[in-house]
Amino acid sequence: MTFSTSPALLTLSDADRSPLSIRARALVFADPTSQRLRAEVERLAASTLPVLIQGETGSGKELLARHIHRSSDRQGLFVAVNCGALSPKHAEAELFGHAAGARAGTAGRAGWFGSANGGSLYLDEIGDLPLSLQAKLLAALENREVMRVGAQRPNPVEVRLLAATSIDLVRAVEAGTFDERLYLYLSEGRLNWPPLRERVGDILPLAEYFLGIYAQRLGLSPPLLSPEAQRQLEGYIWPGNTRELENVIHFALLVSKGGDIQPEHLGPANPMALIERQLERLQASPSLQEPLREILTRSGVMPDR
Numbered sequence: 154m155t156f157s158t159s160p161a162l163l164t165l166s167d168a169d170r171s172p173l174s175i176r177a178r179a180l181v182f183a184d185p186t187s188q189r190l191r192a193e194v195e196r197l198a199a200s201t202l203p204v205l206i207q208g209e210t211g212s213g214k215e216l217l218a219r220h221i222h223r224s225s226d227r228q229g230l231f232v233a234v235n236c237g238a239l240s241p242k243h244a245e246a247e248l249f250g251h252a253a254g255a256r257a258g259t260a261g262r263a264g265w266f267g268s269a270n271g272g273s274l275y276l277d278e279i280g281d282l283p284l285s286l287q288a289k290l291l292a293a294l295e296n297r298e299v300m301r302v303g304a305q306r307p308n309p310v311e312v313r314l315l316a317a318t319s320i321d322l323v324r325a326v327e328a329g330t331f332d333e334r335l336y337l338y339l340s341e342g343r344l345n346w347p348p349l350r351e352r353v354g355d356i357l358p359l360a361e362y363f364l365g366i367y368a369q370r371l372g373l374s375p376p377l378l379s380p381e382a383q384r385q386l387e388g389y390i391w392p393g394n395t396r397e398l399e400n401v402i403h404f405a406l407l408v409s410k411g412g413d414i415q416p417e418h419l420g421p422a423n424p425m426a427l428i429e430r431q432l433e434r435l436q437a438s439p440s441l442q443e444p445l446r447e448i449l450t451r452s453g454v455m456p457d458r
């Protein structure tokens with residue numbers, strides 16, 4: 154990892170080794186909130202604590218987890234598993250492995266947990282892990298050994314757990330769907346990562362960053378973001394967070410055909426286009442149009458006529 158000239162941009166020198174789904178080669182921390190949290194991220198990275206990152210979809214949880222792993226001195230692999238994608242029938246064997254012959258004619262397998270030995274296991278949407286496996290996970294982490302499915306003896310395995318959730322695990326504990334002891338184990342290193350709309354100062358640096366990457370891929374020089382486009386990007390609510398911003402910028406680059414990026418190139422992030430579509434839908438009930446316009450004008454989303 155190296156620092157680029159900008160203090161807000163942390164360059165990940167080995168990003169090429171990451172899978173395609175994690176495309177960023179840098180983490181942008183420009184907003185004061187992100188900069189404050191960055192100190193927290195570095196503190197967690199340097200510790201041996203487990204980490205629980207809570208944040209909305211697409212906000213950058215996995216990128217943060219990868220950064221934490223790279224910044225630690227752990228020599229083993231970073232293994233990422235989406236708990237919601239584990240097969241319900243074979244989740245235990247997928248996660249903890251199985252002994253040779255445990256399934257007819259099969260060789261033994263370490264499982265994701267064993268593959269992260271000496272490294273970090275990133276469990277995405279840990280709230281989706283079946284309750285019975287949550288208890289087993291905690292035991293494996295605390296005892297530093299794992300019992301593979303069908304095995305007679307445990308295998309020594311030492312793993313740092315990095316987990317992410319988009320739901321509130323405290324509520325899940327209260328509802329009885331999340332193991333309280335696992336929550337307490339994880340909560341030592343809790344990181345609440347805010348949605349993009351609460352880090353407005355990150356929006357334009359991220360947009361410029363993605364413009365640079367995609368322009369380079371397309372062999373173009375990066376176009377400028379018009380002031381009006383900048384204003385719209387900063388005012389949008391970004392339900393899909395950074396992932397959505399990345400897609401919007403990629404789209405804008407393709408449709409702007411080398412010229413400056415204008416609001417009409419921003420597709421879904423163009424609030425005026427959204428509002429116009431909503432107003433069109435409301436044609437059938439004209440009585441709603443005027444009150445809607447009034448609300449939008451008052452909230453500054455729509456200019457005064």
Ligand SMILES: Nc1ncnc2c1ncn2[C@@H]1O[C@H](COP(=O)(O)OP(=O)(O)OP(=O)(O)O)[C@@H](O)[C@H]1O
Nearest residue numbers: 176177179180181210211212213214215216395396
């Ligand atoms: N701070 C950032 N700097 C640069 N790129 C970022 C940043 N945060 C997120 N990204 C990019 O945004 C996309 C989404 O990030 P990531 O996959 O880490 O989000 P996530 O919170 O794990 O999403 P999900 O909840 O869907 O699993 C990725 O392509 C990532 O490279």
Ligand SMILES: [Mg+2]
Nearest residue numbers: 214215277317
């Ligand atoms: Mg993710």
